[in-house]
Amino acid sequence: MPSRLLIFNCSTDMALASGKDNYTPPPMIQSMERELELLPLWWADDGDVVMVSDIAQAETFLRELNERLDEMGLRTKNVCFADWKGHLSNPSLRWSHLQPVPWGWNRDVARRCLRLGVCPELIPDHSRLEKMRQLSNRRFAVEYVGGLLSLFRRQSFAESQMDSSVLLGEEMTFVSGFPAFSDLLDAMIPDGAVILKAPWSSSGKGNLVLSGADDSSLRWARSVLEKQGGLCVDRFYDKRLDFAMEFCVHPDATCTFLGYSLFSADECGRYVGNMVADQHVIHDNIVASGVDSVLLDHLVRYHLQHLPQSLGADYEGVVGIDMMVAEVDGQTRLHPCIEINLRMNMGVVALHLANQHIADLDLTPADHPHFRAKVKEGRFLIEKSK
Numbered sequence: 001m002p003s004r005l006l007i008f009n010c011s012t013d014m015a016l017a018s019g020k021d022n023y024t025p026p027p028m029i030q031s032m033e034r035e036l037e038l039l040p041l042w043w044a045d046d047g048d049v050v051m052v053s054d055i056a057q058a059e060t061f062l063r064e065l066n067e068r069l070d071e072m073g074l075r076t077k078n079v080c081f082a083d084w085k086g087h088l089s090n091p092s093l094r095w096s097h098l099q100p101v102p103w104g105w106n107r108d109v110a111r112r113c114l115r116l117g118v119c120p121e122l123i124p125d126h127s128r129l130e131k132m133r134q135l136s137n138r139r140f141a142v143e144y145v146g147g148l149l150s151l152f153r154r155q156s157f158a159e160s161q162m163d164s165s166v167l168l169g170e171e172m173t174f175v176s177g178f179p180a181f182s183d184l185l186d187a188m189i190p191d192g193a194v195i196l197k198a199p200w201s202s203s204g205k206g207n208l209v210l211s212g213a214d215d216s217s218l219r220w221a222r223s224v225l226e227k228q229g230g231l232c233v234d235r236f237y238d239k240r241l242d243f244a245m246e247f248c249v250h251p252d253a254t255c256t257f258l259g260y261s262l263f264s265a266d267e268c269g270r271y272v273g274n275m276v277a278d279q280h281v282i283h284d285n286i287v288a289s290g291v292d293s294v295l296l297d298h299l300v301r302y303h304l305q306h307l308p309q310s311l312g313a314d315y316e317g318v319v320g321i322d323m324m325v326a327e328v329d330g331q332t333r334l335h336p337c338i339e340i341n342l343r344m345n346m347g348v349v350a351l352h353l354a355n356q357h358i359a360d361l362d363l364t365p366a367d368h369p370h371f372r373a374k375v376k377e378g379r380f381l382i383e384k385s386k
Helices: 012-018 027-035 055-071 107-116 126-136 138-160 178-191 215-228 279-288 293-311 346-355
Strands: 003-007 049-051 080-082 098-102 173-175 194-197 207-210 231-235 238-249 255-265 271-275 317-328 331-341 371-376 379-384
Touching: 012 107, 012 126, 027 371, 055 080, 098 107, 107 126, 126 138, 138 173, 138 231, 138 293, 138 331, 173 178, 178 194, 178 215, 178 231, 194 215, 207 215, 215 231, 238 279, 238 293, 238 346, 255 279, 255 293, 255 346, 271 279, 271 346, 279 293, 293 317, 317 346, 346 379
Parallel strands: 003 049, 003 098, 049 080
Antiparallel strands: 173 231, 194 207, 194 231, 238 255, 238 317, 255 271, 271 379, 317 331, 371 379
């Protein structure tokens, strides 16, 4: 069994949007990847290898971290490091024996791994990478939630005698051209604000809340349609809670439920932080927001069955399904699939941190000028410099 090569390439959605073999993120995103590159320490197993920009600095941080973990009575980390120049901290390691596990797959990270000498059989080929790219398009989430709502209203609610009106999502639409977008906007705006989302974007980047068809917003929408070939349009709801269900799809087409993640995001969906707590605490918070626990169980079972069927053999790994509790006409309702993330995500990081009982700890070096990660008062945060 090869050791895993863990790579924090959080620009993967931007690389997917570009569709290029060679992609260079904007300078600030490059800083984010470099300064948070040690985050994979928190989901690494013993013997794994973490990709970094400076092996010596990473080893210094690991020594200091292990001293702190030992003082806290927590398990220390036993990992190695590598860099994109081809260096490995353990001379007994070989690139051809490493299983690359990036934050998310795209053509650029695949090309870079091949260049280092990683075994080609361990890297998705161009055909599979393109299929994974299309599955990461928000069009897939729109189709998936349509199937979910249809089946739930025919079967699940009839079986449980629950009211199907508690679910949202019917208005979530994908449009491929400006005329169709304009017509949809004309139909939806009179009933309230909408939110527009680019096909490939993450953490709220590429989102726009729209209450009217002003020139600036229409130019933005036209640009996204031209560059990415579509737009996801949904109703903008009076949000009460953001949470997600986290899954892992395995090579044998089975699926595992990893747990719930409870996160904070601003009104446009930009990521703020995650709760780090036991699963029963997170589950109780979701139920306290007004979501029936029976409905949650139904949704988990649905995804366990239908995610492998919908993804086929083209994707394996972490799948995060973002959801929203909202208030509509005085009633608590649930949007069961705001988006689907086919990659590692901050919610799964929070799950790992909770399982390791990490609290009030700097997760990455504190002297970086732009970004650092920490757990503080039960929350996992990505701090940004002012």
